[in-house]
Amino acid sequence: MKKQERIMLAHGSGGKLSHDLISKVFLPSFTNPILEKLDDTAVFDLQGGRLAFTTDSYVVSPLFFNGGDIGRLALCGTVNDLAMSGAVPRFLSVAFIIEEGFLVEDLMRVLDSMRSAADEAGVAVVTGDTKVVEKGGADGLFINTAGVGEVPAGANISGSNARVGDKIILSGTIGDHGIAIISQREGLSFETDIKSDCAPLNGLVGEMLKVSTEIRAMRDPTRGGLASTLNEIASQSQVAIHVWEEKIPIREDVFGACEMLGFDPLHVANEGKLVAVVAAEKAEEILSAMRKHRYGKDAVVIGEVVESHPGRVLMKTAVGATRIVDMLVGEQLPRIC
Amino acid sequence: MKKQERIMLAHGSGGKLSHDLISKVFLPSFTNPILEKLDDTAVFDLQGGRLAFTTDSYVVSPLFFNGGDIGRLALCGTVNDLAMSGAVPRFLSVAFIIEEGFLVEDLMRVLDSMRSAADEAGVAVVTGDTKVVEKGGADGLFINTAGVGEVPAGANISGSNARVGDKIILSGTIGDHGIAIISQREGLSFETDIKSDCAPLNGLVGEMLKVSTEIRAMRDPTRGGLASTLNEIASQSQVAIHVWEEKIPIREDVFGACEMLGFDPLHVANEGKLVAVVAAEKAEEILSAMRKHRYGKDAVVIGEVVESHPGRVLMKTAVGATRIVDMLVGEQLPRIC
Numbered sequence: 001m002k003k004q005e006r007i008m009l010a011h012g013s014g015g016k017l018s019h020d021l022i023s024k025v026f027l028p029s030f031t032n033p034i035l036e037k038l039d040d041t042a043v044f045d046l047q048g049g050r051l052a053f054t055t056d057s058y059v060v061s062p063l064f065f066n067g068g069d070i071g072r073l074a075l076c077g078t079v080n081d082l083a084m085s086g087a088v089p090r091f092l093s094v095a096f097i098i099e100e101g102f103l104v105e106d107l108m109r110v111l112d113s114m115r116s117a118a119d120e121a122g123v124a125v126v127t128g129d130t131k132v133v134e135k136g137g138a139d140g141l142f143i144n145t146a147g148v149g150e151v152p153a154g155a156n157i158s159g160s161n162a163r164v165g166d167k168i169i170l171s172g173t174i175g176d177h178g179i180a181i182i183s184q185r186e187g188l189s190f191e192t193d194i195k196s197d198c199a200p201l202n203g204l205v206g207e208m209l210k211v212s213t214e215i216r217a218m219r220d221p222t223r224g225g226l227a228s229t230l231n232e233i234a235s236q237s238q239v240a241i242h243v244w245e246e247k248i249p250i251r252e253d254v255f256g257a258c259e260m261l262g263f264d265p266l267h268v269a270n271e272g273k274l275v276a277v278v279a280a281e282k283a284e285e286i287l288s289a290m291r292k293h294r295y296g297k298d299a300v301v302i303g304e305v306v307e308s309h310p311g312r313v314l315m316k317t318a319v320g321a322t323r324i325v326d327m328l329v330g331e332q333l334p335r336i337c
Numbered sequence: 338m339k340k341q342e343r344i345m346l347a348h349g350s351g352g353k354l355s356h357d358l359i360s361k362v363f364l365p366s367f368t369n370p371i372l373e374k375l376d377d378t379a380v381f382d383l384q385g386g387r388l389a390f391t392t393d394s395y396v397v398s399p400l401f402f403n404g405g406d407i408g409r410l411a412l413c414g415t416v417n418d419l420a421m422s423g424a425v426p427r428f429l430s431v432a433f434i435i436e437e438g439f440l441v442e443d444l445m446r447v448l449d450s451m452r453s454a455a456d457e458a459g460v461a462v463v464t465g466d467t468k469v470v471e472k473g474g475a476d477g478l479f480i481n482t483a484g485v486g487e488v489p490a491g492a493n494i495s496g497s498n499a500r501v502g503d504k505i506i507l508s509g510t511i512g513d514h515g516i517a518i519i520s521q522r523e524g525l526s527f528e529t530d531i532k533s534d535c536a537p538l539n540g541l542v543g544e545m546l547k548v549s550t551e552i553r554a555m556r557d558p559t560r561g562g563l564a565s566t567l568n569e570i571a572s573q574s575q576v577a578i579h580v581w582e583e584k585i586p587i588r589e590d591v592f593g594a595c596e597m598l599g600f601d602p603l604h605v606a607n608e609g610k611l612v613a614v615v616a617a618e619k620a621e622e623i624l625s626a627m628r629k630h631r632y633g634k635d636a637v638v639i640g641e642v643v644e645s646h647p648g649r650v651l652m653k654t655a656v657g658a659t660r661i662v663d664m665l666v667g668e669q670l671p672r673i674c
Contacts, residue, residue, distance in 0.1 A: 009671045013665055014559065015565050018560075019664065040391060040421060041389045041419055042391065045386065045387055046385060046386075053463060054430065058468075095483075133671070138476065142434055158380075326353075327352045331352070334469070335468075
C-alpha cells in the first residue's frame with residue numbers, strides 16, 4: 001500500500017482489501033509466529049497460575065503530540081495497567097476503529113510507534129481487529145488494546161490492600177501528559193518544552209518487586225490524575241491517605257501552565273507515572289531501587305496511610321493548612337487518553 | 338442514574354461521574370467477585386496450558402436490530418472467535434466508546450442484552466473501560482470486547498490445518514444477519530420476518546469436540562461471509578475447497594432479499610454460524626451431534642477439500658457449472674458488525 005493512500009470502507013469489509021491491509025501494513029509491524037498464523041484468535045502456552053487481564057480504549061485528540069502519539073499511548077496504557085497488578089505483561093490485542101479517508105501514512109506512523117513501545121516493554125501483539133466507519137462516523141482513529149500478563153508468585157497487589165502505616169510512593173513529576181496535550185490542542189506555547197511522560201512502566205515495577213513483594217496497592221494516575229487515584233485507593237481499602245503538598249514533584253513549567261489554565265495539577269493526567277502503597281519498613285529500599293530506573297529517578301514518598309477519616313484523602317499544604325483532596329468532578333480535559 | 342439521563346463528557350473523566358456510571362450502571366450488569374474488586378486489571382487463576390486470546394470492535398448501525406443489538410453482537414462475537422479456536426471461553430473485557438448525549442436508557446438496554454448473552458455463553462465480564470467523546474466525535478456507541486479462553490488438550494484447530502479429503506460442514510442457513518441489518522437500515526420490509534442469527538456458539542462447539550477432536554479448522558463466517566471464510570482457509574492451508582451450491586442452506590426470504598438487493602449471499606455476514614473442516618471419517622458423527630444442538634439443527638456437509646488449484650474455492654452450481662468463489666471485493670454493507 002502506498003503511504004498517500006487513504007483508508008476506505010472496504011478496508012473494513014473482511015474481504016480482499018481487509019486482507020491487503022493486514023498483510024501489508026499490520027503484519028510487518030507486529031511480526032511474530034502467533035500473529036502470523038492469521039487465525040481470528042491467538043493461541044499460546046502459559047504456565048498455570050494467576051493471570052492478569054485488562055483493556056482500555058484510546059480516543060486522544062490530537063493523535064500526535066509532544067512526547068508520543070495514540071499508538072504509544074495505547075500500547076503503554078495497557079502494559080501499565082497489567083504492571084500495576086504486579087503482572088508481567090506478555091500478550092496484547094490491538095483493535096482499530098478508523099474513519100474513512102484516514103491517511104495510510106498516519107496509520108503507519110501510529111503502528112511504528114506501537115511497535116517500538118512493544119519492543120521496549122517486551123510484549124507481543126498477537127491478535128487484532130480493524131473496523132472502518134464512514135466519514136464523520138468517528139474522529140480519525142480510535143484504538144483499543146487488551147492485554148494478558150502473568151502475576152508472579154508472592155505478588156498480591158490491589159487497591160483494596162492498603163493498610164494503616166503504609167507509605168505512599170510517587171514515581172515522578174505529575175501533570176506532564178495532560179499539559180502536553182492541552183497545550184498542543186489549544187495552540188498554547190509555553191517558554192519551555194512540555195512533553196508527555198507516556199512510557200511503559202513494567203520494567204520499573206519489575207525492579208520494585210525484586211526488592212520486596214510488600215507492595216500493597218499500585219496504580220498509574222491517568223485520567224482524573226493523582227487525586228482520583230488516591231481517592232480510589234482510600235475508598236477501596238477504607239483507609240485515609242495523607243499527603244504533603246511540598247513533597248509532590250511537579251515541573252515548574254507544568255505548574256505555571258496549570259496556574260494559567262486554572263487546573264489543579266492533582267487532577268491532570270499522567271501516562272508514565274505510578275503510585276505505590278508499600279509497607280513502611282520497605283519504603284526506603286523500594287525507593288532506592290526505583291531511583292536507579294529511568295522512569296523512577298524522581299521517585300519520592302509523598303504521604304502515608306492513616307486511620308482517621310477512612311475513605312478520605314487529605315493534603316497538608318505548603319502553608320501548613322490541611323485540605324480535602326477530592327476526586328475530579330466534571331471534566332477539565334476531554335479526550336486526554 | 339435515571340434512564341432519561343444522557344451521557345456527558347464527565348462520565349469519561351476518570352473522576353466522580355465515571356465512578357457513578359461504573360457503580361450504578363456497569364457493576365449491576367456484570368456482577369462477579371473479580372470485577373467487583375474495581376482494580377484496573379482483573380486477576381484470576383487459570384490452569385496452565387494453552388490459552389486463547391482474541392478481540393473485536395463493534396460499530397454496527399443501527400445499534401438495535403431484529404434479533405439482537407450491538408451488546409449481544411459484541412458479547413457473542415468474541416465468544417465465537419474463542420470457540421472457533423476450540424477454546425472454552427472464560428473471561429471477557431468490555432470497552433465502550435460513547436458519544437456525548439447518548440441515552441442512559443439505551444446503554445442499559447445494551448448492557449442487559451450483554452448480560453443475558455454472557456449468561457447463555459457461561460462467561461464472566463471481568464474488566465472494562467469507558468471513554469466518552471464529544472457530540473459528533475463518534476456515532477452513538479462503539480463496543481470492543483476481548484476474551485480469554487482455555488484450549489482443551491487434544492484440540493488443534495487452525496485455518497492452516499485443512500487437509501485434502503476433509504469435509505466442510507456449515508452449521509445452518511447463511512445471510513440472516515446481514516439481511517436483517519440492511520433491511521432495518523434501509524427501511525425495507527419483506528413479507529416475512531428476517532432476524533439476525535446472532536448467537537453464542539461455544540455450546541455447539543463443545544458438543545462437536547466431545548465427539549471428535551479431529552476438527553482441523555473452524556471459523557464463523559461474519560464480515561465477508563461464507564465466501565471469504567472459505568477463501569481464508571483455502572489460502573492458509575494451501576488447499577482447494579469445493580462446495581456444492583445446492584447444499585448450502587439459505588432461507589427463501591433471505592435469498593429473495595439478496596436477489597432484490599443484488600447481493601451474493603455467499604458474501605453476506607452471519608453472526609451465529611460456523612464452518613468446520615473435519616476429518617472425512619468423523620463428518621457424520623460430528624454432524625449428528627451438531628443437529629441435536631439448537632444452533633446446529635440445520636448443519637450440513639457443503640463440500641470437501643481437494644488437491645487441485647491450491648488456495649482456490651470452487652462451487653458446483655445448481656445448473657452443473659463450476660465457478661470460482663472469490664473473496665469479497667469492495668464493501669457491500671459497511672458497519673454490519
